[in-house]
Amino acid sequence: MSTTLPARLSSADARHLLGRTGFMPSPAEVSAWVGLAPADAVDRLLTGARRSTPRHAAPAFTREPIRTPYGRLPDEDARRAARQQARADIVSLAAWWLQEMRESPAPLAERMTLFWHNHFATSMQKVQQAQGMFVQHQLLRQHALGSFRELLHGVARDPAMLVYLDGAANRVEAPNENFAREVMELFTLGEGHYVEQDIREAARAFSGWTVNREEWTAQFRPRLHDNGEKTLLGRRGRFDAGAALDVMLDQAAAPAFIVGKLWREFVSPTPDAAAVEPIAQRFRSSGWRIDAAVRELLLSDAFWAPANRAVLVKSPVELAIGALRQFEIQLDSALPLVAVTSRQGQMLFDPPNVKGWPGYTAWITSTSLLDRKRFTERLFRALEAGDEGAMMNANASPMVRELMQEARARERRALRQARMEAPAGQSFGMRFDAESWLKPLGASPDREPDGAAREKLVEAVLSAPPVQPVPAGTVGLSYLRALSLDPVYQLK
Amino acid sequence: MDRRQLLALGGLAFPALGWAQSAASAAGRVLVLVELKGGNDGLNTVVPYAHPTYAQLRPSLALKADEVLRLDGALGLHPSLAPLIPMWEKRELVVLLGLGYPQPNLSHFRSIEIWDTASRATEYLDEGWVARAMSAGLRQSQRHTTEGVAIGSASLGALSGANAISLTNAEAYVNQARLLRPANAQGNAALEHVLRVESGVLQAADGLRGQAVTMATEFPPHTFGQAVRATCQIVAGQKGRGGVPVFHLTHGSFDTHRGQLGTHANLLKQLAEGLAALKAGLEQAGAWERTLVVTYSEFGRRARQNQSGGTDHGTAAPHFVLGGAVKGGTVIGTMPDLDRLDGSQNLVHTADFRQLYATIARRWWGVNPEPVVRGTFDLLPFLEV
Numbered sequence: 071m072s073t074t075l076p077a078r079l080s081s082a083d084a085r086h087l088l089g090r091t092g093f094m095p096s097p098a099e100v101s102a103w104v105g106l107a108p109a110d111a112v113d114r115l116l117t118g119a120r121r122s123t124p125r126h127a128a129p130a131f132t133r134e135p136i137r138t139p140y141g142r143l144p145d146e147d148a149r150r151a152a153r154q155q156a157r158a159d160i161v162s163l164a165a166w167w168l169q170e171m172r173e174s175p176a177p178l179a180e181r182m183t184l185f186w187h188n189h190f191a192t193s194m195q196k197v198q199q200a201q202g203m204f205v206q207h208q209l210l211r212q213h214a215l216g217s218f219r220e221l222l223h224g225v226a227r228d229p230a231m232l233v234y235l236d237g238a239a240n241r242v243e244a245p246n247e248n249f250a251r252e253v254m255e256l257f258t259l260g261e262g263h264y265v266e267q268d269i270r271e272a273a274r275a276f277s278g279w280t281v282n283r284e285e286w287t288a289q290f291r292p293r294l295h296d297n298g299e300k301t302l303l304g305r306r307g308r309f310d311a312g313a314a315l316d317v318m319l320d321q322a323a324a325p326a327f328i329v330g331k332l333w334r335e336f337v338s339p340t341p342d343a344a345a346v347e348p349i350a351q352r353f354r355s356s357g358w359r360i361d362a363a364v365r366e367l368l369l370s371d372a373f374w375a376p377a378n379r380a381v382l383v384k385s386p387v388e389l390a391i392g393a394l395r396q397f398e399i400q401l402d403s404a405l406p407l408v409a410v411t412s413r414q415g416q417m418l419f420d421p422p423n424v425k426g427w428p429g430y431t432a433w434i435t436s437t438s439l440l441d442r443k444r445f446t447e448r449l450f451r452a453l454e455a456g457d458e459g460a461m462m463n464a465n466a467s468p469m470v471r472e473l474m475q476e477a478r479a480r481e482r483r484a485l486r487q488a489r490m491e492a493p494a495g496q497s498f499g500m501r502f503d504a505e506s507w508l509k510p511l512g513a514s515p516d517r518e519p520d521g522a523a524r525e526k527l528v529e530a531v532l533s534a535p536p537v538q539p540v541p542a543g544t545v546g547l548s549y550l551r552a553l554s555l556d557p558v559y560q561l562k
Numbered sequence: 563m564d565r566r567q568l569l570a571l572g573g574l575a576f577p578a579l580g581w582a583q584s585a586a587s588a589a590g591r592v593l594v595l596v597e598l599k600g601g602n603d604g605l606n607t608v609v610p611y612a613h614p615t616y617a618q619l620r621p622s623l624a625l626k627a628d629e630v631l632r633l634d635g636a637l638g639l640h641p642s643l644a645p646l647i648p649m650w651e652k653r654e655l656v657v658l659l660g661l662g663y664p665q666p667n668l669s670h671f672r673s674i675e676i677w678d679t680a681s682r683a684t685e686y687l688d689e690g691w692v693a694r695a696m697s698a699g700l701r702q703s704q705r706h707t708t709e710g711v712a713i714g715s716a717s718l719g720a721l722s723g724a725n726a727i728s729l730t731n732a733e734a735y736v737n738q739a740r741l742l743r744p745a746n747a748q749g750n751a752a753l754e755h756v757l758r759v760e761s762g763v764l765q766a767a768d769g770l771r772g773q774a775v776t777m778a779t780e781f782p783p784h785t786f787g788q789a790v791r792a793t794c795q796i797v798a799g800q801k802g803r804g805g806v807p808v809f810h811l812t813h814g815s816f817d818t819h820r821g822q823l824g825t826h827a828n829l830l831k832q833l834a835e836g837l838a839a840l841k842a843g844l845e846q847a848g849a850w851e852r853t854l855v856v857t858y859s860e861f862g863r864r865a866r867q868n869q870s871g872g873t874d875h876g877t878a879a880p881h882f883v884l885g886g887a888v889k890g891g892t893v894i895g896t897m898p899d900l901d902r903l904d905g906s907q908n909l910v911h912t913a914d915f916r917q918l919y920a921t922i923a924r925r926w927w928g929v930n931p932e933p934v935v936r937g938t939f940d941l942l943p944f945l946e947v
Contacts, residue, residue, distance in 0.1 A: 146820045146870040195671055339751065381750045423672065423686060431755040432688070436727040436763045437718065439756070443741040537747040537757070555741055557756040 074374040078105050082529065086379055089533060089562045090336050091115055091368065092177025094384075094392030097510060097530045112368045115178050116361050120215050122179035124170050129162040132204045139283040140198065159200035161408050164418040167207070168404035168411070171391045182214035182360070183207070184387065185335055187418070190225045190257060191426035192234040194419045199230065202286050203419045206230040218328060218358040222257065222315055227288045229281045235424065238281040240273060241294035247273040252424050254318060260330075263323040264303060271300040275314035319358070325350035329363055336367055338378045339430050345372055380534035380561045383433045386414035386442070388562065393446055393554070396531065399453075400501040410445055414438045434560060443555055450551035453502050504547055515546035524549075532558045589704055591926060592797055592853040593692075594809045594840065595720060598833070600817035601670065603826060604862035604879030604909075608657055608893075611638045615900040619866045623822060623873070633657065633893060642830040645838040646882070650891055654841070655884050656944040658918065659895035662878035662911025666861060670817070670875075674860035678719040680916050680935045691919050691934055692808050693723030699929040700807065707769025707800060708762065710808040713789040719810055725762045726808070731792050732770045732799075739767035769806075775799045779843040786813040786836040794843030797853075807927075816859065820870040833857075837884060851886035854926055854945075856918065865900060865909055877904070878911035881918070883944050894942055917942050 076083050084103035088095035103111055137156070143149045171180045187210055194203055206228050213221035225231050231249070232238040240246035250272035254264045278295025279288055300309050302317050309317060318324060326343075329350045333341040349366040356362040372378055384392060390407050393399070401407070411417065415438050421427055434442075504515045511530060512523040519527055528536060531553040540552045553559065606623060609630045610616045617624040630638025631647055637657070639646065649655040665683035667673045676683055680691035696709055710726030712718050718726050729735035742760050747753070775798040781791035789811045796806055813833055818825050837855065844850040862879025878898050884890070898909035920931035920939040932938060 146872075150820070193671075196669065377750075381752050383752050383755075423675070425686060428688060431752060434756055434759050435718065435722075436725075436759055436766065437712075439759050440735075440738050440741070440763060444738060447741055534749070534753075537745045537749070537753070538743055557745060557747070557753060557760060560756050561752055 074371045074376070075108050075369065076374065078107060079103055079111055083108075083374070084111070085529070086374075086533065087111060087115070087368070088177075089392070090373075090382070092174075092181055092395075093171065093388055094396040094562070096396055096398050096507075097526075098398070099395070100530075108369060108374070112365055115176075115368075116215065116365060118176035119178035119182065120361065122174060122176035124211075125173050126166065126169060128204060129159065129166055131159045132163070132201060134201070136201055136284060136286045137199065153198075156194075156198060156200050160194045160203060160419050161405070163200055163204055163207075164408045165404040167418055168387070168391065168407045171387065172394050172401065172404060177395075179211070179214060182364075183211045185332075186210040186214055186221065188421060188426035188429070189331065190231065191421040191424050192228075192230050193421055193423075197230045197233050199233070199283075199286065200419075202230040202233070205286060207419075213360075215361040215364065216359070218353075218360050219316075219319060220358075221360075222319070223312060225257070226253070226276070226311055226315055227279065229283075229286050229288050232279055232281050232288055237276060237279050240277045240279070242274075242277050242296040245270070245273045245277060245296070249273075250276055253315070256425060258315075258318045258327060259321055259323045260327045263321060263327075267301075268303055271302045271309075272314050272318075274298065274300050275302065275309040276311045279311065325354040325358075325363075329353055329367070332363055332367055333372075334430070336364070337370065337373050338381050342372055345370060380532075380558065382562050383430055383560060384562050385427070385429065385433055386411040386416040386438070387418070389414070389442055389560070390445065392562075393449060397502060397550070398507055399449070402500070410441075414441050414445075439560070442560065446554035446559070447551060450547055450554065452500070453504065454547045454551070508546065513546065513549070518543060518545050519549055528553065532556060533562055534558050590805060590849075590852050592805070592807060592809070592844075592849060593922065593926065594793060594811065594853060594855045596833075596837070596855060596857045597674070597715075597719065597810065597812045598814050598816050598857055598859035599674075599812050600815035600859075601673075601861045601863055601875055602814070602816040602829075602857075602859040602879060603818060603822065603873050603876075605865060606822075606826060607640050607643070607830065608633075608659070608880040609638050609640060610636060610897055610900065612636050613897075613900055619900065621867070622871055623867045637893060637897070640827070640830050642827045643834045645831075645834040646884075649838075649841065649884055653891035654886060654888055655882060655890045656888050657880055657893045658883060658913065658942060658944070659880045659893060660878045660898045660909070660912030661858075661881050661895075661915045661918065662861070662909070663914055663916070664911075666877040666908065666911070668861065668875040668877075668906070668908075670860055674719070677858055677860060677915060678722065680919050682936075689723030690718065690720040692720045692726075694936075695923050695927055695929055695934045696724050698923065698931075698933045700927050703928070704807065707806055708766035709806075710810060711766075711793075711796060711806050712810040713792050714785065715810070715812045721808060721810055724808075725766075727763065727766045728810075729792070731788075732796055736767045736771050739763050742767075769800065770796060772799055775847075777843055777846060779839060779846050781839045781843065782832065782835045784832050784836075786811070786832050787839060789813075790836045790840045790843065794840065794847060797844060797849050798847035818863070818872050819868065819874060820872040822867075822872040837882075841884070845886075853885050854887065854922065855882075855884040856922070857882045858915065858918075862909065864907060865903055866907060877906075877908040879909075883918075887946055888944050889946050890944075892944075894944060913942070914939055921945065 081100050081104050084100045085095060140149045140152055143152055174180050192206055197203060209224045209228055235249040235252055236246045237249040247269050251269045255261055274296040278291050280291055282289050297308060299306060302309055302314055303321060305317050326346055329346050330341040349363060352366060353363040367373060390410055394401060416427055508514055511526040513519040513527060527549060536556040536558055538556050540549055544552055606625060609625050611627040611630045629641050631641060631644060632638040646655055663683060667683055678690050679687035681687045692710060708727055709724040710721035712721055712728035714730055718728060742764055744764060745757055775795050777794055781787045793809050814829060816829060841850055844853050858881055859879060861876055863873035863876040868874055896912040898912055904910050916935040917939045920935045921941040923929050923931035923934040924941060925945040
């Protein structure tokens with residue numbers, strides 16, 4: 071059988087690999103990967119991601135003493151102030167993460183952390199503890215490409231998850247099945263691979279964990295734990311939480327479930343069961359190494375098949391970060407992006423429910439689509455209005471100012487909708503060096519691109535040929551804006 | 563076989579055709595959903611002023627018997643709702659009591675999702691109930707400009723999954739839609755989806771474009787009043803075009819954990835002013851007789867007030883149905899028993915909110931309610947049609 075794996079990466083191949091495993095790459099980023107053998111490229115990606123650490127310190131609140139729980143505060147005024155603080159904290163945490171995504175030299179590390187945030191979806195709305203959301207974030211980041219088994223065990227003892235799925239309220243005399251149900255349905259096995267009785271038995275195994283909210287630690291209290299014998303997924307034993315998780319991982323459905331989800335993230339919306347199976351087996355035999363599964367997927371024929379290119383939809387985070395990375399636009403603060411992505415349906419640390427963001431075509435609604443288009447349109451209008459080819463600054467151009475005012479207004483609206491307060495005193499500088507971005511592609515800000523340059527621009531901006539031809543006479547930056555408004559720009 | 567024979571046969575073999583028949587007369591009907599965001603306090607909206615327990619539960623929040631606008635010997639409206647009284651007297655306002663659902667969820671987010679998707683408390687659905695009504699026959703029976711418009715909130719709520727859009731004002735929306743151009747391309751499923759949504763946006767923008775309608779009606783300057791103005795303008799501008807069958811408006815936040823009295827009075831005043839303006843605007847547009855207005859909220863609030871002069875998250879609540887076609891001036895259903903609260907000290911619902919939706923599906927739209935509310939629910943007698 072002939073393989074679709076290229077011997078050496080062309081620039082289109084490199085863009086496909088980088089766009090799928092990170093955010094949309096700039097032409098300069100792409101050129102550094104052209105000519106590599108796929109296996110070398112994938113290994114380089116994985117090594118970089120495993121070694122990656124954040125470039126900026128997380129917001130200061132993450133290092134402060136754990137906040138007093140609302141319930142222990144003296145009065146409603148104190149509670150209201152604490153809620154406002156928590157909302158501001160989570161916005162600054164989301165902005166910090168977006169900034170990491172924008173600047174990371176190993177974007178796969180950020181994408182995998184985001185993948186697990188969506189898989190083990192936990193929302194600030196219920197956890198109400200921004201510091202706790204950061205504790206969970208670090209756990210996801212730490213294991214993002216490591217052992218899925220360790221990650222799963224860590225998540226089950228993570229205070230935010232214990233609060234979010236009521237694990238902290240699960241005790242022998244009052245079982246709570248919330249976590250037991252979701253861990254099988256959404257985290258390990260998928261529907262149809264367990265019965266209601268398994269949920270009741272697993273809930274008994276998970277009982278006894280509580281959260282010390284003063285220290286934000288998980289604590290096991292043997293007296294609240296159901297120590298009796300359980301029958302879980304056909305096995306009998308005095309399972310505790312860890313043992314119950316391992317029983318789940320022993321199911322044949324487990325590795326295939328995770329690999330199938332990784333497939334939908336990186337390869338296509340429709341996993342091929344025959345291709346998933348051997349990857350799932352190696353995933354398990356590798357000791358649940360996530361990097362091993364990702365490596366297999368990225369070196370599969372399906373990943374490189376022409377039919378599977380440009381078949382996935384960019385999430386709002388991918389769209390925003392992708393645009394900034396692709397065009398090498400610098401932004402002093404990622405705060406406006408919190409509002410932008412939130413409006414488009416993806417507020418970090420606030421997934422809609424335990425299933426996470428539904429993703430794929432659900433990202434594109436009439437509402438979100440207009441907003442997505444408006445985002446790039448305004449970005450380019452603002453850039454176009456500045457001095458052609460010059461370094462641009464938010465203070466230099468009225469259009470840029472307008473964009474930023476718009477971003478601030480949007481942000482305030484989004485924050486208000488989420489009942490959050492905007493941190494004061496932020497300024498948002500935006501810079502784009504159009505001349506040096508366009509020049510290597512044979513284009514210039516003040517000329518209509520010729521045939522060869524047009525091809526290069528299309529290839530640099532879109533993962534498939536445009537659906538709508540760019541009108542003749544379109545010049546420089548307007549050309550990029552037109553391409554960003556093409557329906558294909560929504561795809562990766 | 564002609565159509566008449568087919569229908570006669572269908573009467574026996576396909577009872578669904580009965581709905582299809584009434585669907586024809588449903589053309590041009592408008593449903594306005596008004597979401598009272600944050601959980602409206604039902605007990606201080608439709609007040610059981612004569613019940614001794616009411617005042618006991620709410621030492622400082624209880625409204626006095628001589629303050630409320632009496633509907634009957636047991637219930638009265640919050641005094642801020644005075645602008646609704648003319649509609650009550652004209653029999654264009656119905657009060658539905660005790661709406662809720664089993665195993666109530668006290669999370670704002672999850673509970674409104676349950677209301678929006680008409681799901682059970684234990685199931686997660688992606689599509690709103692309006693979208694399911696579209697699939698159940700409403701889409702085929704009418705040619706809509708767009709299937710729903712959410713005004714003032716990006717979230718489509720009950721309209722999710724329908725060919726619906728959200729906007730703040732129609733002119734701005736039409737203006738934004740200029741970023742889109744019609745395309746006749748084909749491609750993979752994801753691209754097809756984007757193209758389908760684009761064409762929906764363009765279609766909606768086409769329907770909404772045109773001469774701005776000047777309304778003689780005065781609309782309140784507050785956000786809700788302006789959303790009402792946008793609704794009336796769209797309905798007025800759409801005469802004879804198939805139009806927009808469903809609007810989703812939001813008002814609030816009604817999340818009154820603290821110092822409820824003044825906040826709630828103000829919110830209800832704005833609500834009543836907005837609804838009165840809606841009636842006036844739609845009468846001017848000649849559409850009031852074919853409009854149904856329904857309020858809803860994720861939950862009511864705790865029966866007993868808390869220590870901060872507010873109320874915490876609760877369960878069942880009354881809601882309003884208004885319009886030129888309602889059988890109004892009546893209270894439908896049973897007030898939840900103030901002396902028998904549930905385990906979380908909350909009211910126990912006496913009617914399922916899905917009865918409301920089933921009634922709209924069947925009586926307003928003429929579609930089979932079962933796929934809409936995913937089950938069989940008794941209808942509520944609030945419509946003449």
